[in-house]
Amino acid sequence: MATITELSQLDLKQTYSYADYLTWQLNEAVELVKGKIMVMSPAPNVNHQTISMALSGELFNYFKHKPCRAFAAPFDVRLYDRNKSTLTSQAIDTVVQPDLCVVCNLELLDKQGCNGAPDWVIEILSKGNSKREIQVKFQLYQENGVQEYWLVYPEVEAIHQFVLDDQGRYQLKYMYAEDDLAVPSLFPDLAINLTELFENCVDG
16 A cells, blocks of 8 residues: 555545554644544644743643643644543544643553543634634534633634533633633633733734
């Protein structure tokens, strides 16, 4: 079988598994959502990277001496029905790369990434991927039991915080903006200053 090095060698209408994904040697970054290939946006822009680095620093310092661990993309997260036991790579059909995530059950971690739902996921929106983050990934993270999900909006310097309720549905807990302190529900002693988070973003 020929080595897959170009996206054009794949059938975007076909369903693939994580086992397939592991064999690809693509230049493009892709994710799998229920077996379907989703091509990620081109290299993130300056503001996306500025915010990602700022958040990474906050999370690194906060979790440095705590049992949970924070990760930044590229970092594979394999998702599957939370009511099922761990599945083989051939049986897993969803693998995503959140901008940032926090994992508290360290047994989920292996050399390939996270095998199951992180506790907290942060996605930084851009014009190229907003629909995917808001609709597709929102449903995906909800279905798979990601306890807390943040959507960061660089253009309006805001964060929307979603938390799973007792029925496993996301509820909008807070919309942070301006000089707010964004506080994760899972880690109430962590406060992220939005003024500092967005202060180095560039206009235009």
